[in-house]
Amino acid sequence: MEVFVLYDNFSFILRNFGLNYVESHFWGLFIGFCVWLALFLLQGFGIWKMAQNRGMDKKGLAFVPFVNFLYMGKLAGDCYFFSQKVKKMGLFVMLAQIVATLFSLSLIAAISYLCVVEGVPSVDEYGIPYWSSSGVSGKIEQFYNIGAGFTFGISILSILQLIYEVLLLILTIGLFKKYAPKNYFLLAVLGIIFPMSRYIVTFCLRNKPAIDYEAYMRARREEIAREYQQRYGNQYGTNYGNPYGNPYGAPYGQQPMPPQKPAEPFDEFGKEPREDKPFEEFGDENVTEKPNDGDFFE
Numbered sequence: 093m094e095v096f097v098l099y100d101n102f103s104f105i106l107r108n109f110g111l112n113y114v115e116s117h118f119w120g121l122f123i124g125f126c127v128w129l130a131l132f133l134l135q136g137f138g139i140w141k142m143a144q145n146r147g148m149d150k151k152g153l154a155f156v157p158f159v160n161f162l163y164m165g166k167l168a169g170d171c172y173f174f175s176q177k178v179k180k181m182g183l184f185v186m187l188a189q190i191v192a193t194l195f196s197l198s199l200i201a202a203i204s205y206l207c208v209v210e211g212v213p214s215v216d217e218y219g220i221p222y223w224s225s226s227g228v229s230g231k232i233e234q235f236y237n238i239g240a241g242f243t244f245g246i247s248i249l250s251i252l253q254l255i256y257e258v259l260l261l262i263l264t265i266g267l268f269k270k271y272a273p274k275n276y277f278l279l280a281v282l283g284i285i286f287p288m289s290r291y292i293v294t295f296c297l298r299n300k301p302a303i304d305y306e307a308y309m310r311a312r313r314e315e316i317a318r319e320y321q322q323r324y325g326n327q328y329g330t331n332y333g334n335p336y337g338n339p340y341g342a343p344y345g346q347q348p349m350p351p352q353k354p355a356e357p358f359d360e361f362g363k364e365p366r367e368d369k370p371f372e373e374f375g376d377e378n379v380t381e382k383p384n385d386g387d388f389f390e
């Protein structure tokens with residue numbers, strides 16, 4: 093499957109350098125195969141080293157095409173798809189790769205036949221080659237156009253590739269969880285977007301020890317809890333970093349305040365007599381002489 097992707101990319105680049113369609117086809121196929129072989133051996137050595145570090149037998153399967161995914165599945169263990177445990181994910185990836193690779197090789201064989209028998213094709217404004225041939229060549233050209241998506245716009249190869257890449261993503265997530273738990277999802281997605289990176293990452297992780305991801309996550313949660321307790325527990329003086337965890341009256345780790353008697357709501361109107369008089373400005377000191385009853389009628 094990856095061979096077809098590399099071939100397609102390299103043949104497109106070579107056409108931009110001035111090679112005709114036939115020349116770019118065969119040179120792209122040769123370069124793509126060589127690059128894939130180098131990457132495959134790189135990945136195989138990485139898988140082989142991982143298996144050796146874990147004491148697994150039959151390490152030579154890491155260098156067998158298709159079967160190497162079975163070995164990757166054995167290294168990854170149980171994988172998960174939307175919280176559902178999936179066993180033997182390597183087997184599903186191997187079957188999907190076999191189907192996609194056989195269809196890819198049939199397309200390569202078809203266009204190779206057309207390049208040899210019919211020669212250099214014409215290219216339309218969208219860069220799609222056509223020979224306008226009849227007979228056997230016409231049937232082969234029709235098969236190639238349908239398989240590559242030039243007829244109906246939907247490529248059969250792209251559908252097979254999508255199924256293969258989804259299964260491969262699940263498998264690589266399970267594998268990278270054991271060897272790169274901090275960045276496993278990023279590395280797995282990167283391996284789908286840029287397929288060459290998956291081979292390189294697998295090789296680079298060959299000497300990493302395999303870990304239990306669930307145990308790793310429990311340890312991380314405990315570490316975060318300790319850091320949180322140390323940071324906020326010292327700040328507030330509580331056992332759990334909670335500013336309201338102490339007894340009443342001591343929200344910040346202080347000693348509780350002694351109970352206070354509530355103030356009387358009308359203590360200003362208490363029983364103590366007032367020294368001032370409400371009408372003292374009208375008192376006796378303002379009256380010079382006291383009138384008598386007789387003076388009123390005089």
